[in-house]
Amino acid sequence: MVVLRLRRIGAxxxxxxxxxxxxxxxxxxxxxxxxxxxxxxxxxxxVVDLNEERIGYWLAVGAQPSDTVKALFKHTGLTQKLSFKKxxxxxxxxxxxxxxxxxxxxxxxxxxxxxxxxxxxEEKKTE
Numbered sequence: 129m130v131v132l133r134l135r136r137i138g139a140x141x142x143x144x145x146x147x148x149x150x151x152x153x154x155x156x157x158x159x160x161x162x163x164x165x166x167x168x169x170x171x172x173x174x175v176v177d178l179n180e181e182r183i184g185y186w187l188a189v190g191a192q193p194s195d196t197v198k199a200l201f202k203h204t205g206l207t208q209k210l211s212f213k214k215x216x217x218x219x220x221x222x223x224x225x226x227x228x229x230x231x232x233x234x235x236x237x238x239x240x241x242x243x244x245x246x247x248x249x250e251e252k253k254t255e
Contacts, residue, residue, distance in 0.1 A: 130191040132183070134167060135160065144168050147178065147197060149186045162186075167200060173227040176204050180224065184210060203228045 131152045138144035145167040150160035164186070165178035183201075187193070187210065193201065201207045209222040 130161065130186060130189070132164065132186060132191050132193040132197050134194070134196055138170075142170060144170070147183075147200075149182075149191055152192075171227075175227055176200060177226065178204065178206060178224065180206065180209070184213070200228075 129152045130149055132147060132149055133156065134145040135148045135150075135156060136143060136145055146163050147165040147167060148160040149162045149164060150158070154160070162182065164182050165176065167177075168175045183206065198207070201210075204225045205222060206224060209224065212218070212222060
């Protein structure tokens, strides 16, 4: 079975990945069939370069994307474009994003976004 997965090629502490089509029985850093794109998570915002035509071909012949690759496809809009194409809809309006914006970490405090206060116990006064 053919798998679409990321292959790390960056130096130490400088990750850079290639999106490759590879046999599922091969090791992650082993031989692959074709390079389909690149992903640079260190760039701000993260940069993704995909070959849509070849990715579409490999998915059409039964290749399975890894979970991480599925997430990349979703963030760039490729999943939506391929589903429109499969349904026979017009894909001219769907534009792929070349960068991924990192989601801001929002803390949920209370239901309305405000910090809930707990009543303080009253102190007894001594005379």
